[in-house]
Structure formats: structure tokens, C-alpha cells
Amino acid sequence: MPQHEQExxxxxxxxxxxxxxxxxxxxxxxxxxxxMSIVNxxxxxxxxxxxxxxxxxQWAVLGYQLPVVALLLPAGRWLDGAGLRSAVLVSTAGFAVxxxxxxxAPWAAWLIGARIAQGAFGAALFVLMPVLAFRAVPPExxxxxxxxxxxxxxxxxxxxxxxxxxxxxQFGWRAVFLVKLPLCVAAFVVAHRVMPRDGRLPAPDRxxxxxAGLVGTAVAxxxxxxxxxxxxxxxxxxxxxxPPLLVWWLRGPGGRPVAAVLRASGTYAVNAAVLALAAGFAxxxxxxxxxxxxxxxxSATATGLxxxxxxxxxxxxxxxxxxxxxxxxxxxxxxxxxALTTAGLALLVPLGAGxxxxxxxxxxxxALAGAGMGLYGGPAQALVMGAAPPGATATAGSVVQxxxxxxxxxxxxxxxxxxxxxxxxxxxxxxxxALTxxxxAAGLAVxxxxxxxxPPVPAPPGTTADTAPAARN
Numbered sequence: 503m504p505q506h507e508q509e510x511x512x513x514x515x516x517x518x519x520x521x522x523x524x525x526x527x528x529x530x531x532x533x534x535x536x537x538m539s540i541v542n543x544x545x546x547x548x549x550x551x552x553x554x555x556x557x558x559x560q561w562a563v564l565g566y567q568l569p570v571v572a573l574l575l576p577a578g579r580w581l582d583g584a585g586l587r588s589a590v591l592v593s594t595a596g597f598a599v600x601x602x603x604x605x606x607a608p609w610a611a612w613l614i615g616a617r618i619a620q621g622a623f624g625a626a627l628f629v630l631m632p633v634l635a636f637r638a639v640p641p642e643x644x645x646x647x648x649x650x651x652x653x654x655x656x657x658x659x660x661x662x663x664x665x666x667x668x669x670x671x672q673f674g675w676r677a678v679f680l681v682k683l684p685l686c687v688a689a690f691v692v693a694h695r696v697m698p699r700d701g702r703l704p705a706p707d708r709x710x711x712x713x714a715g716l717v718g719t720a721v722a723x724x725x726x727x728x729x730x731x732x733x734x735x736x737x738x739x740x741x742x743x744x745p746p747l748l749v750w751w752l753r754g755p756g757g758r759p760v761a762a763v764l765r766a767s768g769t770y771a772v773n774a775a776v777l778a779l780a781a782g783f784a785x786x787x788x789x790x791x792x793x794x795x796x797x798x799x800x801s802a803t804a805t806g807l808x809x810x811x812x813x814x815x816x817x818x819x820x821x822x823x824x825x826x827x828x829x830x831x832x833x834x835x836x837x838x839x840x841a842l843t844t845a846g847l848a849l850l851v852p853l854g855a856g857x858x859x860x861x862x863x864x865x866x867x868x869a870l871a872g873a874g875m876g877l878y879g880g881p882a883q884a885l886v887m888g889a890a891p892p893g894a895t896a897t898a899g900s901v902v903q904x905x906x907x908x909x910x911x912x913x914x915x916x917x918x919x920x921x922x923x924x925x926x927x928x929x930x931x932x933x934x935x936a937l938t939x940x941x942x943a944a945g946l947a948v949x950x951x952x953x954x955x956x957p958p959v960p961a962p963p964g965t966t967a968d969t970a971p972a973a974r975n
Contacts, residue, residue: 522692524635526590527650528650529688530594530627531628531651532657532658532685534570535662536662538662539660541562542666543670548613552607552613561617562604563617565613568718569624570907571625571907571908572717572722574901574907576710576713577626577900582893582894582895582897584702584704585701585702586700588702590634590693594686595690597686600620601680601683602680603616603619604616604617605676605677628900632899632902633887635648636887636895645823645824646824648884648887649823649879650824653816653876656783664810709756710756713756716751717748723744725911728911760897763891763894763898764901767886769886769889769901773905777905777908777909777912780910782909783843785913786847786913787809790808790868791809794861808865809868812869812872813872819873819875820877822877823835823839823876823878826881827880833885835878838877839876839877839878839879840874843871843874843875845870845874846867849870850867
């Protein structure tokens, strides 16, 4: 994919300031993704305490997830014209305040409204954190930098239930919304002190609001269909309304610039691979946890500790993936990571038909797949951000974040449907594991295709730390 020189408005000072802002990008990616899963564990307590039905309480989760995913693309277009410092400060403060408001909710409507507003600020954080990491380091270190939010974000998603369970048992459901507050305050203070002033945050114009309404409606239809279809297949009809709305948007004045960024950067394949691998990642967690608890009789604690093998290996290998990409190239490292993940999940497929698997048998296979995801995440994001045209890094970041978020939503929904349709029922885990393998293998194939069609572009002679390509891809 073609490389573009990246302009560095509001250049971040070298030294400790850059390292601090890289940490900010990782921390805020972690808390934004943490909120995608941490509240699930508290839904029963929320329903009981606020005296509402379980379906109403579920909107404490959906109220956050829907605006996060729905607003990613409009937020990317809007934030391309914004000062990075102002955008980070406003998004972080808004996210934290909405969390406090949610924790104080006396009734369900208050809680849902706070979560919807928090999701809007969360969407901005998802877009901004790759951009912040991208600009926080010189070009020769960008793959390493991109591995920080690309690794810590998914770690937030998979550790959410464990963290939420501890907080729920010790302090009650309101603590689930407050646990992120100290991290947000620390990130705000660091960003305020370290980031240079680089422009104001403009108010959303009419086109941005129109884009948000159109894309938001389409993505909301899709996610609602995936969420409720396992219990009522008729919900799938709602998902059929999403593609026409997205096509309408892509052909309009709001969607054409996004399509132009994708064409100019040549990142269709990488974004498709991110979606496929995220779907496999999320489906695997669903299948393994359900099999161990429901079919094999393991306790929730044993299951949770087993599944943690994946994020632990991912977290350990994430920094190594960035270092390898900076030294040997982002493409080859991404392919190696996708291949390792595919191998680990292939070894899990017999779990559906096998008897007598121990937690250790499952854990080392999950660790192998997690190590591959750690190698893959940062280089893949560096490929996308490094190929973005000047002035379009937020748009490029929003597309890859949308691909990852849709993958996280699609994976469990497809795994649940596959498990349900499997016959006999005992083969459900095997069918779900096979689906997981198919998704990751598709992601690997797409990455290999992109590598074959687009050879690496060497850095032009005489480039400097501020004008060289983003990564040696």
C-alpha cells in the first residue's frame, strides 16, 4: 500500500513527554474497551437495584456500545480538522464525567442516558488514541508505538468481566462505573501538561451530524440484530436495513471522503483482516468459556483463569511485535502474527469433540493464539496509519477501529448461532471452534494477499524523523 508523508501539527516534544503520551494512548484505549465488557457482569444487580427488567438493564451495555461503534466514522472525519490536544482533553473529561453520572443514577433512564453520552465520548477516544500514539514517536518507532493501544485496548475488553466481578462483590455495581475515573484523571493531567497547543476543537457541522445520524442508524440496526437474533431470529430482518443506509452514505458527501482515504491508502485488505481476526478472537472466548463451564463442568474461576492465558500472552508479545515490525517490517510481522493465531485456534478445534481436556490443555493453545494476536495488532495498525494521506489520520484510525469493533460484535453472535444450529448439540463447541478458525484463516489469507500484491516501499533518501514513512512496511 502506498506510503504518505505525515504532517506533524502540534509536534510533541521528544523525551519523557513522548513516552508519557504513549502511555496515555494505551491507558485510554484500555478504559474505553474495558467499558465494552465490564458492565455485563453487573446487569442483574442493576436490574434489581433500579427495579427494572433484565432487558431494560441490558441497555446499560448497549447504550454505550451502540454510539461507540456508530459514531466512529463520523468522528474520524470530524476530528481530522481538530486540534489533537483539545480533542483528547474534551474526550477524556467527557468520558470520565459521564462515568460519574452513570454511577450516581437513581433510575434506569438516567443510567441509559449517561451511558449513551459516555459512548459518544468513547467513540472519540477510539479514534484519537491511535493518532496520539502515531504522533508521539519518530517514524522509525511507530509500529512499536502502535502496539501499545492495539494491545491494551483488547486487553481491556477481555479483562472487563474479571475486574467487574471483583468490584461487584466488594463494592456494588456503581463501582463498575467509577473504577476508570483515576486513570482518566491521570491521563487528562498528563495530556494537559505535555501536549502542545495545536488548535481548537470545532463544533460539529451539519454534515457531521447528518453523517452521524445515517451511519449511526445503520450500525445500530446491525448491532441490535446481532444482539437479539440468538433469542429471536426475526431480529435479523432489522440487520437487512443496514447495507442500503451505508451505501447511501458512501455515495454522499460524507462518505466519499472516507472512501477516498481508503483508496489512497490501499488499506481495504488490512482493515478486512482486522475485522476477521477480531471476530475470531471474540468468538473463541465465547466458545471456550461456554464449553468449559457448561459442558465440562469447570467452575467460573477455573474458566476465567484459563481464558486469561490468551490476553496474558497477547500482552507479553505486543511490545515484541512492535519492535520486530520496526526492525523487519510491519507486513511480515503482521503475517507471522496472523499465522500464529490461526495455528493456535486450529489446535482448539478438536476441543468440541474431545473428552477429558484439562485447563492446561486449553490454556497453552489459547496462549499460542494470544501470542499471535500480540504480534499482529500493532503492525496492522501501523500499516493503516502509516498509509493514511496527510490530514486524514483520524479517518484512517476510525476505519480500523470500526473494523475491530464490528469483529468483536460479530464473533460471539456468529459463534452462538453456529452452536445453536449444530446437530447434535454436543458438537456445538466444535462447530463454534471451526467458525473461529475460519474467521482467523480468512484474516491470514487477506493479509497474505495484501503482502503479495503490494511490495514494501523503502524510505526515500534523506528523510528525517518527521517526514519519513510511518513504518518500514
